[in-house]
Amino acid sequence: MDQLKSKKLDRLAKVQGHLKKMAENELAITTRERNELAEKIDTLTGYLTSLDPLHQQMLKHYASRHGRLTSRDVRLEAIQQAQETQILKETKKGERLEEKRDSARADELRVREDNSVYELIDLQMSLKDSSLQQG
Template identity: 40%
Template sequence: MQSRSDKLKRLVNVQRHLEKIAEIDLASTTRQRQEASETMDVVVEAINSLDPVHRSFSHHYSNQYAKLQQQEQMLANVQQMHEMRVVRERTKGDRMEDRMKEARNAEDREAADDSIYDLIDQHIAYKTSDG
């Protein structure tokens, strides 16, 4: 039979894993957002270019830039959601870890109390058999 602290320890491990998943999702979204930003910079350079080839595609570039702006805004919202999720998962893990430590302390106190009671019982039994 598992103790309460052992069960909570397993839950803390699972919660820390969920926290890592949330961090990975956040990192992925941040990377995608960075890529979109870099692509937007390239498109702006092409729009502002004096090269005749780029001038003929300026309408296409402006449409592409508008799509990138929408994608960047969507990714910003997703990133914010992932940031909140990371904080929420970390907070849950911290709380669970605190509960696990409290449970372990309570179990240790109970074990110490039981040891003292056993010693007292042995002492009384020894005195009874001796006297």
């Protein structure tokens, strides 16, 4: 039964590692999206401050778009922070599972060693009993 415990904990630790990788991938996607959004906002800011007559005619449209992009960036920032927190949680869970797995393995090894000693003692006792019966 104890051997099953370390194997189960090992599987759980591997699953936890996959969950952490998934969270890291989601964070990478969000970060990339925020970077692309920042470039769009920078470009749009350049248009808003431009003295070009074409851009001056589009100021209302640019301002509206700038507001929407900024709002999206704020939402993405909140999502990014939540994802970073999730990664920390998944990392801590994984570390705890690995510690429990290692502890279970050590316990299993100790039980096997104890059983080996008991078997040797039983063997010696049975040899003494048989030699006493013969002698």
